[in-house]
Amino acid sequence: MRSAPTLVYPERIRQDKPMQIYSSSILTFLERVKQKARKVIVEEMRLDYKRKRVLYNGFLHPLNFVVFEDPTKLGWFDSHSWQIGINKQLMYQAKEDVLGNVLRHELAHFFQFMSTGLIDGHSTDFRNICLSFGWKENVYLAKSNIQTENLSSEGDLKSEALIEKVQKLLALSKSSNQHESELATIKANQLITKHNLQRIHSTIEEDVCLKRVLSSKRNNSKLQAIYDILSTFMVQPVFNHGKSQVYIEIIGSRLNVKIAEYVANFLDDELERLWLMTKRDNPTLKGITAKNSFYKGLAKGFLEKQKLMNNEFASGKELITLKNQLKSQVDMVYGRLGRGRVSNTKTDKNSESLGKKIGSMLNIRKGISSKNSSSKTFILEHK
Numbered sequence: 001m002r003s004a005p006t007l008v009y010p011e012r013i014r015q016d017k018p019m020q021i022y023s024s025s026i027l028t029f030l031e032r033v034k035q036k037a038r039k040v041i042v043e044e045m046r047l048d049y050k051r052k053r054v055l056y057n058g059f060l061h062p063l064n065f066v067v068f069e070d071p072t073k074l075g076w077f078d079s080h081s082w083q084i085g086i087n088k089q090l091m092y093q094a095k096e097d098v099l100g101n102v103l104r105h106e107l108a109h110f111f112q113f114m115s116t117g118l119i120d121g122h123s124t125d126f127r128n129i130c131l132s133f134g135w136k137e138n139v140y141l142a143k144s145n146i147q148t149e150n151l152s153s154e155g156d157l158k159s160e161a162l163i164e165k166v167q168k169l170l171a172l173s174k175s176s177n178q179h180e181s182e183l184a185t186i187k188a189n190q191l192i193t194k195h196n197l198q199r200i201h202s203t204i205e206e207d208v209c210l211k212r213v214l215s216s217k218r219n220n221s222k223l224q225a226i227y228d229i230l231s232t233f234m235v236q237p238v239f240n241h242g243k244s245q246v247y248i249e250i251i252g253s254r255l256n257v258k259i260a261e262y263v264a265n266f267l268d269d270e271l272e273r274l275w276l277m278t279k280r281d282n283p284t285l286k287g288i289t290a291k292n293s294f295y296k297g298l299a300k301g302f303l304e305k306q307k308l309m310n311n312e313f314a315s316g317k318e319l320i321t322l323k324n325q326l327k328s329q330v331d332m333v334y335g336r337l338g339r340g341r342v343s344n345t346k347t348d349k350n351s352e353s354l355g356k357k358i359g360s361m362l363n364i365r366k367g368i369s370s371k372n373s374s375s376k377t378f379i380l381e382h383k
Contacts, residue, residue, distance in 0.1 A: 017078065018070040019257065020210040021088055022332045026067050029091040033065050036096075037084070037103050044104075044133050045111065056114045063110065066210075067091075075102040077109035079119055080242040084110065104130070104139045208329040209257040212240075213264040215247035221292035223248060225299035226267045229362075232306040235260040236330045251330050270362075271295060278354050290351040297352035301359025 041049045048055040054063050062082040069088050076085045084106045090099050108129050113119055120126065122140065130140035216223055219239060227248060230237040235252035237260075250260045275294055279285045285294070 017212050018068040018073060018076075018085065019254075020066045020068050020085070020333075021254075022067070022208040022210070022329075026088065026091070026207070027332070029088075030065055030067060032091075033067075033086055033099070033103070036100060037063075037065065037107065040100070040104060040107060044135075045107065054110075054114070056111075059114075061110075061114050075106045077106045077113070077119075079109075079113045080245065081240075082110075101135075101139050104133075104135050108133070108135070108140065207254060208251065208332050209254050210249055210251050210333055211257050211261050212247050212249050213261050214268055215242075215245050217245065219246045221295040222268075222271055225271060225295040226264060228299040229267060229302050230260050230264055232303065233260045233263055234326065236326055238330075238334065251333050252326060253329070271298065274298065274358055274362075278351075278358065282350075282354065285348070285351050285354075289346045290348040293348040293351040294355035296347070297355030297357075298359035298362070299355075300352075301356035302362050303359075304356075305360045 038049055041047050041054060049063075052062060052064060053060040055061075064081070064083045066083055066085050067088050068076075068085045073085075074087050074090065077083070078085065084103070086099070086102065090102065108126060109119060112126055112129055116125075127140045130136070214223065214226065223239075223246070227237045227239065230248070230250060234256040235250040238249045238251060240247055240249050248264065250257055250264065252260065275291060278294060279290075285291075
């Protein structure tokens with residue numbers, strides 16, 4: 001059979017996808033979701049569904065399921081990654097028809113995308129698709145009237161308190177006093193490391209979180225530099241590929257992912273600013289080789305500084321334990337991962353040296369937003 005045809009996508013993938021989460025209980029729930037979806041696809045939609053792919057019009061279309069957290073959304077279909085997301089709190093619902101109708105709603109979006117290559121919201125066409133499968137108002141409406149408190153997200157109060165401490169320290173790193181600025185950043189990183197060391201022997205099952213943070217048309221040296229820097233913040237960055245897009249996802253504990261998400265967005269703008277400033281001060285730096293070398297050197301300088309910080313604060317054995325713990329979290333989400341890098345045969349030594357010097361002084365500024373919202377009306381979303 002043929003794979004699904006290539007479709008045209010917007011230039012930039014939306015980054016507002018809710019956070020995906022994983023744990024042993026969630027993986028069990030996902031199996032339940034997949035079995036229910038298979039039953040709907042085969043018995044109600046009359047389509048073949050084998051090995052995570054749906055056969056339609058001679059093409060095999062991928063279909064994956066994930067669990068996410070959000071205070072308002074019950075489900076979504078993401079056309080970029082061919083994913084259906086189901087709210088974590090639905091695993092606590094007693095009524096099977098609630099979960100079934102959420103799945104039917106998102107499968108209708110999936111079917112519309114398969115058949116037309118478009119997502120046009122909850123239009124007449126979408127409604128007709130639902131009706132054609134015998135699904136009525138309780139499926140095609142965009143909102144659910146579920147009124148239950150257990151669908152609201154509950155935050156980890158200790159983690160939220162730590163985020164506030166890190167926020168204050170990172171705010172100090174914008175100080176004009178270089179010594180004070182560097183001490184603030186070091187202390188923030190030490191707090192994160194200490195928090196993770198304290199949780200190594202915890203018997204409480206902790207959710208593993210995944211968040212998409214940045215995207216581009218293709219992999220490049222700036223994304224690679226951000227990837228390398230993010231790896232020092234107790235998360236595992238991952239390059240993932242959609243249709244005509246590459247994006248960075250981060251995997252780790254809830255606290256670490258929240259902090260790393262902020263860092264990723266900060267670096268996306270800051271690295272570009274630093275390159276433009278360096279190029280202005282060094283007119284001989286020209287071309288893509290110089291730019292690539294600068295970003296490579298910047299990441300190298302930051303990583304060397306971070307390694308010294310970690311060695312002073314935690315023992316090698318403790319750091320290895322944290323690394324193995326993170327690997328277990330990644331294995332739960334993706335299994336074994338490879339590491340792709342940007343091919344870069346030429347290097348501008350001068351540009352790389354300048355980047356390395358700046359990277360060794362790089363500090364993360366501003367704060368982290370940790371506001372929680374709540375609502376009792378839940379939206380079924382598509383992207």
